[in-house]
Amino acid sequence: MSESNIYQLLVNSHEKDDESLFKSIYLEYYPRLIVFSKGYIKQREICEDIVEDILMKLWDNRGSLTHIKNLKFYLYVSAKNACLNYLASKNRILSQSIECSFDFDLGPITVSPEDxxxxxxxxxxxxxxxxxxxxxxxxxxxxxxxxxxxxxxxxxxxxxxxxxxxxxxxxxxxxxxxxxxxxxxxxxxxxxxxxxx
Incomplete structure (x- = not known):
């Protein structure tokens, strides 16, 4: 399912509790958001909590998402902000440059042999x-x-x-x-x- 399809279904589903749609969103974005979050917070368990919270908030507020132009970008920014908020709450000042965040690996580019x-x-x-x-x-x-x-x-x-x-x-x-x-x-x-x- 393409991102634009997911976004349209998400916005239009605010009155329904569509478990299969939430599962599609989860499977599509969860892995990448975890890997991205690990660029800021090295503990996977904390990243998992942060990403699950982001996806639940997205689902709970799906009726008011019409202002979002790029869902993937919105989720990455949400993950970044949540990670920085977590670090600030733990009094961990980011003393290193943002360059330290480039240690993460966003995973391989997906290439379909058929395509x-x-x-x-x-x-x-x-x-x-x-x-x-x-x-x-x-x-x-x-x-x-x-x-x-x-x-x-x-x-x-x-x-x-x-x-x-x-x-x-x-x-x-x-x-x-x-x-x-x-x-x-x-x-x-x-x-x-x-x-x-």
Whole structure:
């Protein structure tokens, strides 16, 4: 189910208690929000409590969500704020730069062999190339390419400038194109030929 479908069903279900819809929302967002939250709070149990609370609040307030333009971004911001509130409540001052949050791994980019007509082996090589990116670069790349957040949204979420986002995406794309050139020379040469025509 696409995010826009989930959002529409969520907003329209405020008078119903649709267990299957809540389950879909939970399965879609819970894993990523846990991993993202662990960038701020290292204890998984605390992250689980925070994310469950966010999803329950989302469900309880689903009738008043019409102002949300991007549900995924809204949930990431909610997770970030909840984590920072938790740290503040425990008198843990974030003495380190926000850079420390880039230790988290947002998980692999999902690639469907049926959709892309490439082999499992090649998907694994792509995953390896993505996982080898520096943490900050990888987090930004996945938030933009996998979660389809806009540059401005990622900049706000991670508290960095759009220029930094652009620079990190340039680094990611260069590193990945080098990896792909080595692994898939025929694909890269076809791409360059198309651009030059």
């Amino acid at each position: 892309t007509l490439i082999s499992e082996e090649r998907i694994e090589l792509i995953q390896t190339a993505i996982q080898s990116l520096p943490p900050k670069c990888k987090a930004i790349f996945i938030l933009i390419k996998e979660d389809e957040l806009k540059y401005a949204e990622v900049a706000e979420l991670l508290n960095i400038s759009i220029k930094t986002i652009e620079a990190q995406m340039t680094i990611a794309l260069k590193k990945l194109s080098l990896a792909f050139e080595f692994e898939f020379p025929e694909l890269v040469s076809r791409t360059y030929k198309k651009k030059s025509i």
